[in-house]
Structures are given as structure tokens and as C-alpha cells.
Amino acid sequence: MTHVIFDLCIRDGACVEVCPVECIVPGEPEEKWPWFYIDPDTCIDCGACVPECPVDAIRPADDLADEFPQYVGAIDKNAQYFSEGPGYPA
Numbered sequence: 001m002t003h004v005i006f007d008l009c010i011r012d013g014a015c016v017e018v019c020p021v022e023c024i025v026p027g028e029p030e031e032k033w034p035w036f037y038i039d040p041d042t043c044i045d046c047g048a049c050v051p052e053c054p055v056d057a058i059r060p061a062d063d064l065a066d067e068f069p070q071y072v073g074a075i076d077k078n079a080q081y082f083s084e085g086p087g088y089p090a
């Protein structure tokens, strides 16, 4: 399981500061990757990032499908940022 960031993200970076495993990164370039993204292979599902988000844009992946089915594609997007996209900054 992993937490995921979805469409509501405003890129303020608050979640990055609290992640104990540093698995949240800003999407670059922003035009193509408009949110911050969580690496599903590293996230330990601690939930620390959730209360930090000012716009409530982070959910456990399993809950996203139930609460916001219109945004469920974000589960693949978060994974793809690391598997096919730029991933962690150099």
C-alpha cells in the first residue's frame, strides 16, 4: 500500500518536510507533471503527510478509489512518475 497525491495539489511542498523516508518529490516539468508525487515503492504508509496538506490532496491509495473515484487515475500517475517519468531529482 501507498499514499498518493492527486489532482488538488497546489505544489506548496508542505508534505515533503514531514515524510520520514523522503519519498515525495515535485513533478518536473510542471506542465507535464503538475503535482507532487509519492514513490509507492518507498512510502511506508505512515500518514504523516496527510494533515500537512492545506488542500487535502493526499490519501491512502485504497481510500482514493472510494472517496474520489474521479481522481483514481492518480494512483497510476504517482507510480509512473518514478517508473516512466523523471523520478527523484539528480
Ligand code: SF4
Pocket (backbone or CB within 6 Å): 003, 018, 019, 020, 021, 022, 023, 024, 038, 042, 043, 044, 045, 046, 047, 048, 049, 050
Ligand atoms: S504516508 Fe508517510 S511515508 Fe508515505 S508519503 Fe506520506 S509521509 Fe511519506
Ligand code: SF4
Pocket (backbone or CB within 6 Å): 005, 008, 009, 010, 011, 012, 013, 014, 015, 016, 036, 052, 053, 054, 055, 056, 057, 058
Ligand atoms: S502538501 Fe498537498 S498541496 Fe502541498 S505539495 Fe503536498 S500534496 Fe501538494
